[in-house]
Amino acid sequence: MKNIDSISHVTGRSLYVDDIPVRTGTLYGVVFPSPTAHGRIIRLDTSGAEALDGVAAVLTASDIPGKNQIGGIVPDEPLFAEEKVVFNGQPLALVVARDEHTARKALRHIRAEIEEMEAVTDAREAHQRGMLLVPPSTFRMGEVETAWDQCEHIVEGSTESGGQEHLYIETQGSYAYMMENGHLKIRSSTQGPTHVQKAASGVLGVPMHRVEVDVTRLGGGFGGKEDQATAYACMAALAAQKLNRPVKVILHRMDDMRMTGKRHPYSADFKIGLNKELKIIAYKATFYQNGGAAADLSPAILDRSLFHSTNSYFIPNTEVTAYSCRTHLPPNTAFRGFGGPQGMFIMESAIAKAAHQLKVPARVIQQKNFLRENDRFQYGQVARNVNIGKCFRLMDKTWQMEKIAEEVARFNVKNETEKKGLAIMPVCFGISFTNRSMNQARALVHIYQDGSVGISTAAIEMGQGVNTKLLQVAAQTLSISAERVKVETTNTTRVSNTSPTAASSGADLNGKATEIACNQLINRLRKTAAGILKADWKQISLKDEWVLVEGRRSKLTWEELVKTAHLDRVCLSEQGHYATPLVHFDRETARGEPFAYHAYGTAALVARVDCIRGNYSFDKVLIVHDFGNSMNIDIDMGQVEGALAQGMGWMTMEEVSYDAKGRLLSNSLSTYKVPDIYSVPADLQCIPLPARGPKAAILRSKAVGEPPLMYGIGAYFAIQNAIMAFNPDYEPDFNAPMTAEKVLMRLYA
Numbered sequence: 227m228k229n230i231d232s233i234s235h236v237t238g239r240s241l242y243v244d245d246i247p248v249r250t251g252t253l254y255g256v257v258f259p260s261p262t263a264h265g266r267i268i269r270l271d272t273s274g275a276e277a278l279d280g281v282a283a284v285l286t287a288s289d290i291p292g293k294n295q296i297g298g299i300v301p302d303e304p305l306f307a308e309e310k311v312v313f314n315g316q317p318l319a320l321v322v323a324r325d326e327h328t329a330r331k332a333l334r335h336i337r338a339e340i341e342e343m344e345a346v347t348d349a350r351e352a353h354q355r356g357m358l359l360v361p362p363s364t365f366r367m368g369e370v371e372t373a374w375d376q377c378e379h380i381v382e383g384s385t386e387s388g389g390q391e392h393l394y395i396e397t398q399g400s401y402a403y404m405m406e407n408g409h410l411k412i413r414s415s416t417q418g419p420t421h422v423q424k425a426a427s428g429v430l431g432v433p434m435h436r437v438e439v440d441v442t443r444l445g446g447g448f449g450g451k452e453d454q455a456t457a458y459a460c461m462a463a464l465a466a467q468k469l470n471r472p473v474k475v476i477l478h479r480m481d482d483m484r485m486t487g488k489r490h491p492y493s494a495d496f497k498i499g500l501n502k503e504l505k506i507i508a509y510k511a512t513f514y515q516n517g518g519a520a521a522d523l524s525p526a527i528l529d530r531s532l533f534h535s536t537n538s539y540f541i542p543n544t545e546v547t548a549y550s551c552r553t554h555l556p557p558n559t560a561f562r563g564f565g566g567p568q569g570m571f572i573m574e575s576a577i578a579k580a581a582h583q584l585k586v587p588a589r590v591i592q593q594k595n596f597l598r599e600n601d602r603f604q605y606g607q608v609a610r611n612v613n614i615g616k617c618f619r620l621m622d623k624t625w626q627m628e629k630i631a632e633e634v635a636r637f638n639v640k641n642e643t644e645k646k647g648l649a650i651m652p653v654c655f656g657i658s659f660t661n662r663s664m665n666q667a668r669a670l671v672h673i674y675q676d677g678s679v680g681i682s683t684a685a686i687e688m689g690q691g692v693n694t695k696l697l698q699v700a701a702q703t704l705s706i707s708a709e710r711v712k713v714e715t716t717n718t719t720r721v722s723n724t725s726p727t728a729a730s731s732g733a734d735l736n737g738k739a740t741e742i743a744c745n746q747l748i749n750r751l752r753k754t755a756a757g758i759l760k761a762d763w764k765q766i767s768l769k770d771e772w773v774l775v776e777g778r779r780s781k782l783t784w785e786e787l788v789k790t791a792h793l794d795r796v797c798l799s800e801q802g803h804y805a806t807p808l809v810h811f812d813r814e815t816a817r818g819e820p821f822a823y824h825a826y827g828t829a830a831l832v833a834r835v836d837c838i839r840g841n842y843s844f845d846k847v848l849i850v851h852d853f854g855n856s857m858n859i860d861i862d863m864g865q866v867e868g869a870l871a872q873g874m875g876w877m878t879m880e881e882v883s884y885d886a887k888g889r890l891l892s893n894s895l896s897t898y899k900v901p902d903i904y905s906v907p908a909d910l911q912c913i914p915l916p917a918r919g920p921k922a923a924i925l926r927s928k929a930v931g932e933p934p935l936m937y938g939i940g941a942y943f944a945i946q947n948a949i950m951a952f953n954p955d956y957e958p959d960f961n962a963p964m965t966a967e968k969v970l971m972r973l974y975a
């Protein structure tokens with residue numbers, strides 16, 4: 227089935243927050259950001275701005291009737307800075323004016339006197355000074371310290387991986403207006419409508435039932451709107467309530483880049499030990515996560531880095547400790563992979579370094595250490611239906627890795643100024659929120675009198691195609707045509723207490739809830755049909771809009787059945803509730819079974835480096851991905867391609883850079899380079915691993931949103947291998963992204 231949004235997207239008819247027709251009297255809010263990263267607020271004078279014609283108000287912390295607090299996991303983040311500022315770009319005030327131009331003009335009339343203090347932007351430095359957001363976490367299995375004795379080879383090193391700008395096409399934004407009796411409606415570009423509702427209710431000092439959050443779709447989220455849409459929704463809500471006028475707050479691109487957090491940069495130290503047979507016996511590492519100025523989702527992201535710290539390998543003795551460091555940068559946040567990619571980059575770096583020292587290709591070490599059935603992850607979960615080996619073997623059978631390696635070697639002998647490099651990137655990614663309580667969802671399904679169907683769930687459509695998948699689930703479960711089904715907006719009044727659409731689990735959780743609701747409705751309708759057809763309800767089934775009795779078509783259609791049921795006063799609405807069975811995890815002991823299942827896959831990447839200029843391109847990316855039994859292969863392939871490009875961008879060209887005072891330098895698309903059509907590998911192929919898929923996945927179709935991003939990590943090592951082919955003196959280092967400048971330096975180092 228085609229993505230149901232495809233036509234409205236390409237014809238420009240899809241509605242984003244800024245496309246909502248505005249109500250009469252709408253005002254526009256613009257944020258006044260802190261000009262410094264760290265300091266004490268001496269004075270904030272907004273009177274000059276307030277005096278300006280067309281300015282309705284300038285709101286600051288003192289205008290908040292409830293709590294000046296929007297922190298999700300830890301209450302450490304004010305909506306507006308009070309007493310001190312902790313990052314450059316931190317909101318100090320919101321100017322609300324009759325139009326955006328006036329509001330922007332008014333910004334220049336605000337006087338902020340801030341006593342500047344020293345800013346810390348580096349995670350290791352923050353760690354040294356004891357600046358942590360939360361206490362450190364450690365995952366361990368076996369006995370690392372005694373295991374070194376069994377190792378023939380021990381290799382140590384350090385890594386750095388950079389931040390990443392989400393660059394959703396639709397920037398952060400929200401539109402809020404009062405309904406009657408103090409009821410507030412917020413239209414927000416958020417992945418987490420309940421988080422917006424809860425934070426707004428706290429800021430406004432009203433119960434959650436007064437706040438209704440409604441989301442049509444997002445022009446991309448990628449994790450950047452799991453937590454960080456909240457601030458702008460709360461600002462619009464605050465202004466709307468205060469002024470009793472509709473208020474829109476939409477960030478300009480440069481403000482969005484400057485004020486919002488990104489993927490966390492990580493620094494790390496590792497030590498890896500292998501035996502004679504190249505089995506990895508021990509792995510010890512310390513991660514320093516650059517969390518920024520508030521916790522945001524950092525603690526959960528830190529955990530996922532630990533969950534994925536050994537990627538798709540079985541390592542009997544591991545000990546990994548992770549620090550979430552508080553720095554004076556915008557609070558870093560969720561980004562596709564949620565800390566998993568950072569943890570995996572460190573593991574792959576350790577393998578690459580060991581491979582270099584032992585003079586074997588990394589793929590030999592990788593293959594020897596793949597997880598096998600019933601191996602234990604370092605968090606206690608037993609690995610079942612492990613498909614990593616199968617993916618690799620199918621990849622090898624299809625494209626023959628040794629042949630590709632020989633081609634690369636031959637090319638490198640023949641060519642002096644261009645070199646190629648091959649890297650393999652395996653991925654194993656756990657599916658479920660690692661916080662147990664978040665693994666739940668609800669769906670509200672209405673069958674209307676005419677036989678058409680409306681479904682509401684907690685899922686947010688952000689381009690990943692979840693609405694199409696939900697529609698498929700409803701149409702398939704009810705056995706009616708897809709044209710009869712409509713997916714409604716995501717709304718906290720219709721479906722409440724929802725988890726954000728994140729952790730790649732949107733389709734699983736909300737699809738299962740939809741399936742449950744539809745099955746309940748079917749059972750009810752079967753009883754009605756049994757009455758009409760004078761049969762036992764157990765003999766009744768529904769297929770392709772017909773009622774069947776003992777598998778044979780009767781004269782009763784879906785439409786007639788629904789009509790009769792309604793006249794008979796049968797309830798045609800149902801709510802389904804789904805909670806992922808079994809999953810649990812104890813943070814204290816770092817043991818449990820946090821994931822419903824794992825997604826697997828392998829990629830082979832061939833990079834081509836121009837050894838005069840340092841530029842590179844990708845000749846091939848060949849992937850075998852385990853989709854389970856994909857319910858929509860077009861959408862899923864689109865997720866693989868998009869995630870791959872995003873992962874490659876993170877590893878190769880996207881360089882978030884701040885100056886020593888915590889000011890973002892890469893604050894626009896002229897200074898922050900993202901992959902474009904020219905970055906697409908010349909030959910990009912992905913084949914699905916033939917598989918049945920797990921029961922916990924919706925229609926046995928595995929979650930696909932995040933896992934393929936991590937194939938992009940291979941890009942770093944493919945380029946690195948090409949550099950080594952040119953410059954045998956280059957000692958591999960691990961400092962992503964591998965920009966063209968860095969390549970050039972390493973070619974001639």
Ligand code: MTE
Binds near residue numbers: 445447561688
């Ligand atoms: N694909 C598009 N086009 N846009 C997005 O914002 N977000 C990704 C992924 N794919 C995203 C996307 C992230 S971070 C997640 S967690 C999943 O989609 C969320 O959706 P799902 O749970 O329905 O897969």
Ligand code: HPA
Binds near residue numbers: 660730
């Ligand atoms: N993934 C994504 N988002 C989350 C998670 C997770 O595991 N936990 C809390 N928010």
Ligand code: MOS
Binds near residue numbers: 417447560564729
């Ligand atoms: Mo995705 S980072 O879990 O929103």
